Amino acid sequence: MSEYVLELKGITKAFPGVRALDQVQFQLKKGEIHALMGENGAGKSTFIKIITGVHLPDEGELYLNGERTEIKSPKDAQKLGIAAIYQHVTCFPDLSVTENIFMGHEKISRRAKRILWNDMHAEAKRLLQELGSNLDPRTKMGALSVAQQQIVEIAKALSMQARIIIMDEPTAALTTRESEELYKITEKLRDQGAAIIFISHRFEDMYRLASKVTVFRDSRYIGTWGVNDIANEDLIVAMVGREITQLFPKRQGEPGEELLRVEGLGKTGYFADISFSLKRGEILGLTGLVGAGRTEVCQAIFGITDYDKGRIFLRGEEIHIKHPWQAMESGIGYLPEDRQKQGLVLDWGIGRNITLSALDQLSSRGWVDEQKEAELAKSLAEKVQVKAQSIFDLASSLSGGNQQKVVVAKLLTAQLDVIILDEPTKGVDVGAKSAIYEMISELAAQGYGIIMVSSEMPEVIGMSDRVIVMREGRVTAALDAATVTQEAILEAAMVSQTIS
Amino acid sequence: MTGNTLEKTSLGARFARFRELGLLLFILLLSIGVQLRNPSFLTLENINDMVTNTAILSILAVGMMLVIVTRGIDLSIGATLALSGMIAALTVSAYPDVHPLWAILLGTLVGLLCGSIIGLLVSKSGILPIIATLGMMNVFRGATFMVSGGKWVSAHQMPASFKAIATGSILGINTLIFIAIIIYALFYYFITYTRTGRQIYAVGSNPDSARISGINNDKILWLVYTIMGGLSGLAGVLWVAKFASAQGDTAVGYELSVIAACVLGGVSIAGGSGKISGIILGSILLGMLNNALPLINVSPFWQMGIQGLIILIAVVINALVKRGVDRNNLMRRRI
Numbered sequence: 001m002s003e004y005v006l007e008l009k010g011i012t013k014a015f016p017g018v019r020a021l022d023q024v025q026f027q028l029k030k031g032e033i034h035a036l037m038g039e040n041g042a043g044k045s046t047f048i049k050i051i052t053g054v055h056l057p058d059e060g061e062l063y064l065n066g067e068r069t070e071i072k073s074p075k076d077a078q079k080l081g082i083a084a085i086y087q088h089v090t091c092f093p094d095l096s097v098t099e100n101i102f103m104g105h106e107k108i109s110r111r112a113k114r115i116l117w118n119d120m121h122a123e124a125k126r127l128l129q130e131l132g133s134n135l136d137p138r139t140k141m142g143a144l145s146v147a148q149q150q151i152v153e154i155a156k157a158l159s160m161q162a163r164i165i166i167m168d169e170p171t172a173a174l175t176t177r178e179s180e181e182l183y184k185i186t187e188k189l190r191d192q193g194a195a196i197i198f199i200s201h202r203f204e205d206m207y208r209l210a211s212k213v214t215v216f217r218d219s220r221y222i223g224t225w226g227v228n229d230i231a232n233e234d235l236i237v238a239m240v241g242r243e244i245t246q247l248f249p250k251r252q253g254e255p256g257e258e259l260l261r262v263e264g265l266g267k268t269g270y271f272a273d274i275s276f277s278l279k280r281g282e283i284l285g286l287t288g289l290v291g292a293g294r295t296e297v298c299q300a301i302f303g304i305t306d307y308d309k310g311r312i313f314l315r316g317e318e319i320h321i322k323h324p325w326q327a328m329e330s331g332i333g334y335l336p337e338d339r340q341k342q343g344l345v346l347d348w349g350i351g352r353n354i355t356l357s358a359l360d361q362l363s364s365r366g367w368v369d370e371q372k373e374a375e376l377a378k379s380l381a382e383k384v385q386v387k388a389q390s391i392f393d394l395a396s397s398l399s400g401g402n403q404q405k406v407v408v409a410k411l412l413t414a415q416l417d418v419i420i421l422d423e424p425t426k427g428v429d430v431g432a433k434s435a436i437y438e439m440i441s442e443l444a445a446q447g448y449g450i451i452m453v454s455s456e457m458p459e460v461i462g463m464s465d466r467v468i469v470m471r472e473g474r475v476t477a478a479l480d481a482a483t484v485t486q487e488a489i490l491e492a493a494m495v496s497q498t499i500s
Numbered sequence: 501m502t503g504n505t506l507e508k509t510s511l512g513a514r515f516a517r518f519r520e521l522g523l524l525l526f527i528l529l530l531s532i533g534v535q536l537r538n539p540s541f542l543t544l545e546n547i548n549d550m551v552t553n554t555a556i557l558s559i560l561a562v563g564m565m566l567v568i569v570t571r572g573i574d575l576s577i578g579a580t581l582a583l584s585g586m587i588a589a590l591t592v593s594a595y596p597d598v599h600p601l602w603a604i605l606l607g608t609l610v611g612l613l614c615g616s617i618i619g620l621l622v623s624k625s626g627i628l629p630i631i632a633t634l635g636m637m638n639v640f641r642g643a644t645f646m647v648s649g650g651k652w653v654s655a656h657q658m659p660a661s662f663k664a665i666a667t668g669s670i671l672g673i674n675t676l677i678f679i680a681i682i683i684y685a686l687f688y689y690f691i692t693y694t695r696t697g698r699q700i701y702a703v704g705s706n707p708d709s710a711r712i713s714g715i716n717n718d719k720i721l722w723l724v725y726t727i728m729g730g731l732s733g734l735a736g737v738l739w740v741a742k743f744a745s746a747q748g749d750t751a752v753g754y755e756l757s758v759i760a761a762c763v764l765g766g767v768s769i770a771g772g773s774g775k776i777s778g779i780i781l782g783s784i785l786l787g788m789l790n791n792a793l794p795l796i797n798v799s800p801f802w803q804m805g806i807q808g809l810i811i812l813i814a815v816v817i818n819a820l821v822k823r824g825v826d827r828n829n830l831m832r833r834r835i
Contacts, residue, residue, distance in 0.1 A: 054712060086712075090712055092701075092709060094701065094772030094773040103709075104714045104715070114693045115693045
């Protein structure tokens, strides 16, 4: 018997126009948690889909326990004990937890082929309890939090008696506390003898869990290392292909006069007593656990939702914003977290994307002044430092980080002073992150006041001039860049909560 | 991560659990209201009449629910119904001695065929359901005129045995109602206890994951349109027997009533959810409106408006409930 439960050699897969995988190899041992890292588009997803039988490789060999195997369909993979936990795709929101667990391998009576609901509910309950969860298996999947849904997905893998479990960015949408629970479950699975491939953009995941790390870049296999045998910088170089000398760019200039002041802002049931101020050229980090009320505060400032207490001052004058368009007119822009990817028309050029929401100011009598449009697009593209040949390049040709820059440029067609960015780097790879950080600090240097909502500690610490920490709807700390530490933020974010 | 959810649930989420109860309550209130205005409403005779009229609508609603659950829509059913009814009527008028059961079978087969063509269009060639069924609606409607040569098959051309399908009774229950009950029982079992039945919901809830879970989405799509066609064919024969007349323009626009019954019954147009109990109530409510509004002397012009209004209200309530449920999920996140 082979040393490896799963081994892939020389896997190549091409889609029309793209070579998604080029001679890739991978080895997985029993009882191992193996991190798979690489930038978005490095080929990780395609690679996973080959193991799970969603795609067939054009070339290459796959061995299970040393035996050459062909996985032709997702069903094959299931039968061979391979399960994948994707971040969202596999869940059926309208169906019950039980059905989600048993989809594709329902328990049915032998003769009548009748679904045995009671057996399935009981088994689902047992599996969930094994994972330390007492969810009701009759609950609809859509009614669960992301973390709970992932537990269900893991229960599904258990129910199929999977020996190889692939987790595709499972922590991307989880809070610190939820991630910790997931780590524990993952370790438990490993201790029971499962082999786990763990894909993540978070280094902390890798250090906490994995013993090996494999890096893909540009559809190619770069290398495999023991997690403790490779320095962080070298790993980044392996992933990005170039050295990112400084993830967080140096900041220039001193903050100017006060732009925005919030006094005692409150909304029953969501947040209370929120006070802070923002200066010109300043980056204010707003952090805390997911659900602490950060987004709600930003939405209240931007006029998406109402607040029922407190006052907001903009440039020294009290303002009452009831609608987002009022906020835009007075100079406040807000970029919600899900807008960053969806905010683009991919088969349009960069320029047209940027000016899409500004056609009013560019047109007279219903006709768009194309020259004016091009000028505006160009100046804004420069402002956010989009890296492209021209403004006519298609948005789809840009990297993730550059696409986000275009979305921000689009926002800037309005005359803004304050920019609120909600989780600007969520789910993007390290190369794109560094590009976004550059843009943010460049915008601050140009005199914008920036509120950056973020759950990622290093980013909050590295980018912000000041940090506001929220917990359960209240501000629990206001820290200065000079004194802020990861511990201080964590303490303020969680105090009374124990990481159990 | 465990089940320590907050006790707070939003109003919408609480309402969602009692959706059917709410609908039932509305039906009861409406009955009482109409009864006070016109005492002949809740007589055995009128109730029987009402339920018989609702039977065909509710049979079609079962098929439409399955289609909508897969995120589709079928606009062709009125035409399929007319074509199957016409072919059955022509057959019995040519061969008066044929047992009515054969007529029912023939109509259902024609419907199955129509449905399976649409199923192939939707599943294999990936044409949007609304377009595919809109196109086939015209094809089937045209075919109805062609097979009949533009003429009607009227009551005197149909043998009494055929017309008795709608007037006769089995075990003391009107045949139409009896058939509807059988269909409901059959499909309740199908969507609750068979893998194929559950797969319909899986495909509607998330087509991508369904594919990854090893479900043959194309087969499921083909199946639901074929079932819809079969039920339309069956309904066509029943319709023609009931009204004792087959015409080229039989049931024009009827698909919209069927869709309305589904929407009233809480079937989500976004796919993935819909219950048998819901569409029974939806069909009954719609049937009741048709019956009750004339009884309390509402002008026919107003009737359509009132029906439309009630459907809109149902959709708005649905949307509010959904928003409530979503908000409820967010609240739970704040652990």
